[in-house]
Amino acid sequence: MSLLPVEEAQARLLALTEMLPTEQTPLADCVGRWTTANVMALRDQPFADLSAMDGYAVAAGAGPWRVTQESAAGGPLPPPLVSGEAARIFTGAPVPPGADSILIQENATRVEDYVSQSAGDPLLPGLHVRRRGSDFTEGDMLLSPKSLLGPAQLGLAALGGHGALPVRRKPRVSIIATGNELVAPGAPIPLGKIPSSNTVMLSALLQTLACDVEDLGIVADNLDAMTAAFDRARHADVIVSTGGASVGDHDLVRPAFEAAGGTLDFWKIRMRPGKPLIAGKLGETAFLGLPGNPVSAYVTATLFVLPLIRHLLGNPQVLPFISSAPLANPLGSAGDRDEYLRARLTREGAVALTAQDSAATKALAQADCLIVRKAHSPAAMPGETVSIIPL
Structure with a gap:
């Protein structure tokens, strides 16, 4: 099976599913x-003419005015004012009929029941009034x-x-971590074992979107165990597995998926990192088998899992946003696969990090973008424009 271009793989993945009801x-x-x-x-909104300030509701012009009523937010609609009258009024309160301006209290002087303007520009109709329906x-x-x-x-x-x-409806996503070498985060780590990090990482990544995530735990490199895990996940809209997607003797995700009744759509993408990506359907459930190396899992989740969830939610822009930036350090020529390089944006531009191995998670944690380089791109020098995906 030849390597599938990233863009074609994304289109085929989105075609596997319909938007949710x-x-x-x-x-x-x-x-x-x-x-x-x-x-x-x-x-x-507003439901009536409302005061934008504390003060007095008056008819625009010169006072003084006799204060005959009060209007507060949440109170009943006030009765009309007659000429020469004013209403003590507070921010958000309805303006009585007959008033068309607010004399703010900082510019007002009140003596018993009378108020006059003591400062400020002449009152004009509409001053400090939020009109109904504005x-x-x-x-x-x-x-x-x-x-x-x-x-x-x-x-x-x-x-x-x-x-x-x-x-x-919110998509339901079930995550399966595979591998005999994995132990739960925080558990004792016997020699030869490593903490399972992909489920934690992917769950956090998915929390940036509106979906419900279920952790189905760690599954051993055993065909029956993996097949049973797929059976447990049939209720989900999307199943995401990590690890076991390559071609080694212990890479059993693809045969387990097919043993559970799944139909493969594509496998292996022309990208680095993340080549051994699997996609298909298990009944009405979409399936994505991600590589086990954390960086590969993160990059393929960014390019495939998140777009799939956006599609199910009805987002009109499902694919990652691609921007551009000047390159801040030199890059050698690209190989025969599209490359997604961990990088940081600085004042000088995008700096590709030194560590680009697919297991180098420290560099992933330091990155805030991916530099996207098409297969066979020539060497690039500082100042050249490169495509980036913000993380």
Whole structure:
């Protein structure tokens, strides 16, 4: 089986699945998801003419005015004022009919029931008044379909009268770590064993998206054990395994996946690190078998797992954002696979880190971007522009 170009592999992976169904979801659980329909305002905001300052609501002009009432936020709508009257008013309170300006309290002098302007420019109609519907009115479109819901968007929806929004169901992701050499993080580490880091790393990476992650634990390099793990994960929308994806005697993920009834779509990508990537379907569940080396797992998750989750959630931009930066240190020519080099952005540009081995996790922790180099790219010198993926 020839190596598949990264772009073709990404397209084939996304074609394996449909976006998840829409559900009405409470606002508090919508963050990081995308709307599937127009979100329309159910009310005017502000609901009435409101004061933007503490002071006195008056008819624009010269005073003094007689204070006849008070208006506070959350109170009843005030009765109208007649000529020469004023209302003591507070920020966010409704402006009484008959008033069109706010005399702020710093510019006001009050003597018993009368108030006059003692400082400031002459009052003009509309001064310090937030007009009804000046933000939006009932029936306005607040959010279009495929809008990413962050704090500001959720606040807007709440002000618009909504308690829930139409978004796609959260994907369920099951993670399987494979390898006889693995022990749980924090457990005693016998000679010849290593802590399992990929599940922790991938779970944290997936937390950047709205999905539910299930850790199915460490599975030994045993065909029956791996097949049983796939059976336990059938309820998920996506299964992600790490390790056992290559061609060694103990690399059993692919045969176990097929023994469980899975159908392989592609295997092996023209990239470094991350060549032995497996993708397919187990019933309606998408499967991605990532390499076991942590850097390879991280890079392939960035290029394949995260795009798949974005696709299921209805994100219109599923692939990693690719930017550009000047190169800060020289690079040799690329090999016969696309390269994803750990790097850091500095004032001088992108600095490729020295350690690029797929097991060098310290360099991964130090990186804040990947330099993307196409196969057979010539050597590059400082100052040349390179493509980067921010991490």
